[in-house]
Amino acid sequence: MTDFDDITSGKLPQDKLSKIARGEPLDDVDRLGRGLRSSAAERLAQDYLESPSVNVARTLHVSPEARFAREFAQSSLTGLGNEAVAIASLAASTAKMSAIEKALGPPPGYKAHLALLEPFAFEQHALAKMTAIMPGIDPKIFDAIRGIQPLKIDSSLADAVQHAQRQIEEAMRPLGGISEAFATFELQRRETDKAMLGLLAGPIGDIARTGQWASILSAVEPPNFAQIFGDKVGAAVGAIQESVTGAFSQEAMRDQAKMSAIFGLSSRLETDFAATQLKMSALAGISETFSARSDLQLDAYHSLFGAWRTRSDLPDNYWRDGRVRKRMYREAEVDDGLIVATPGVALEVMIESGLTAGMRSETNAVAIVTLGEVSMTIRSRGTRRDAYAVLERFETELRAYVSRKLEERFGEDWFKLRASNLIGKAKAIRKAAMERGEAFAPLIDFIELGELAGLILSTKNWDEVFGEIFINQAAFDQDMQKLIAARRPTAHIRTVDGVRLVELICVVQRLSQQMADDGAWNRQAELDR
Known part of the structure; x- marks a missing residue:
């Protein structure tokens, strides 16, 4: 932290604290003020030019979304479908953002006015409390601190700041004021991200x-x-x-x-x-x-x-x-x-x-990650939570798919016919759930992922239904074991490293794609032409 940062934050610079600790007086306030003027002006001006408002305007003006809207219209990719049309509307705010960026520039003479700052002061009653609760500190330190004069702001500096505020308010007025403008910017950013992710899905x-x-x-x-x-x-x-x-x-x-x-x-x-x-x-x-x-x-x-x-x-x-x-x-x-x-x-x-x-x-x-008709996201920030959410969603999709395939083949009583070894346990779990107030659900929702894998891999079910879909029985078994390991009761508190993350996504995508294909290769092979 610099000396100037210490003063504006209400803390004395470290070199000044060293002098106080040695018992050296600090009574030359004018000299202190003169020594800070040039650095204060330069740093405040730089802080203003890097302020959130200026950065927002600058970022929106050169954002990939705005640039894409200008370039995509001439691209040969425009014929890919109506989904890409939504991006073009993102360019509508470009001119407005340019005007705002220009308005947010510092007014003439602003840096000169910043040189009028004088040093910061500690409140006397706060020092008294510090003396009471920290008796081990030399009283000379507190006496020395009391010698610093209050901060004074020249009226011309106040006028300059008010002028800058009026310019910002004027620029933001079409958007409802500063707070509303930033809320609008954030909303636009979120909507843009959602639109881009929608395209990617x-x-x-x-x-x-x-x-x-x-x-x-x-x-x-x-x-x-x-x-x-x-x-x-x-x-x-x-x-x-x-x-x-x-x-x-x-x-x-x-x-x-x-x-x-x-x-x-x-x-x-x-x-x-x-x-x-x-x-x-x-x-x-x-x-x-x-x-x-x-x-x-x-x-x-x-x-x-x-x-x-x-x-x-x-x-x-x-x-x-x-x-x-x-x-x-x-x-x-x-x-x-x-x-x-x-x-x-x-x-x-x-x-x-x-x-x-x-x-x-x-x-x-x-x-x-696309799972049937549902697409889900995994973020680099919040990876573990998102990864487990994808896994849970995939398990839901897999249960629904297995239920549909077996019902199509064996009717509504398929669970009794093709999973008779699981029916007693599943009924007991469902009964306990309904006693707790949960709604009725099919028995397949009350078996574990490992039991679901066993149901698919059973000889009759594999040969008659699922073999043409998942193709390689040994590979499917290994993929399911990877997911079962991730679904263990203690798995959610364990770290997901890079290997396990990529493994999980690869397995989920591979099985989801096989479910989406639904054995189409076998039907094509049976065609008479």
Whole structure:
């Protein structure tokens, strides 16, 4: 803290306190005032120019949303759909913000008036109380402090401040005054964020995500992909790179760069995470371009996670000790960048790589996870809470999906026919819940996630219903074990590190996509044409 900051905050500068402690008198008030004038004027003027009001006007004028509204109209992406039209309205406030920014400039002579400040004074009654409650302090200290004269503000300085306030009020009057204006700015910012996230939850988000992984793979100098990913995945990534490089025109690349900038995705990640980003982009590209029945998706997943999978029987010190977790991750050959990444950084790398849709700002990153017809967000600030909310929502979607599929096949009494071993326990839990005042709900809502997984994996149900949907029985079982470990009663109080966060999102997205496809590949295979 500077001397001037101490004075304006009601605290004496440290060097002055040192003099007091040595018993040196402080009675030359004029000299003290003269020594502060130049620095006070300069600092107050600088503080004014960096004030929240000026920063708000400046930020809104050059914000990505306003810039996007100007550039997007000429972009070839305007034909993507009516969802993008909403962004154009964000430019309407640009002219108004420019006028406000100009009005918020300091009035002429403002810095000169700031030189008229004189030193700060302590209240005498407060000093008396301090003397009473702090008897161990030398009385000379309090006597010396009493020698400082009261703060005086020249009338011309007061006039200058009032003039600046009138200018601000005048500029803000169309918006209802200063407080209303800031409330309007905040509301506009929130509405803008909601609009942008709404776009990302639809086709625009799919296009943005595809553009991210495609641009990253196309920009990589042709390395030895086989050395990074293994022969099969390396060959697939090389083929994707060749295809993307040939398909991306210069105009398409410019449009992709604009879209990335709109969602805050044009920044470069640290070198430590370049390999992590490449592996995530490869996983995203393979997941979109190759069939879910292909082993390539799992192979690309393992290039990132190695042999690691979270499970319920992990030792207690894994959950308690971050050093143990990192050691176990390295033994399983998890990607090095992912091991050291914080949850917030891991989320940013996922968004930048195109492994999930999302957007970034200077203070936050937000990933979009689509579960059926519902899209949810995971923020880099509040990651653990958001991650568990996504998991709970996925569990709800999975229960509804399983119930629908079995009811379509076996009728309303499907639970009795296909889950008879669970009916007694589920009924007892439902009865207890209703005695507490809860509403009636189907029995499937009263079984645990592990029991739900067992119901899906049972031989009859897998062979007759779910095998064509989730395809790989062993992989589905492992995915469910990862989610069950996260749903343990004590899981909510445990830290979610970067590895577990990315693992959770990957599993939820993979299973949600398989549920959305609903075995379409099998129906296509049965066509007569």
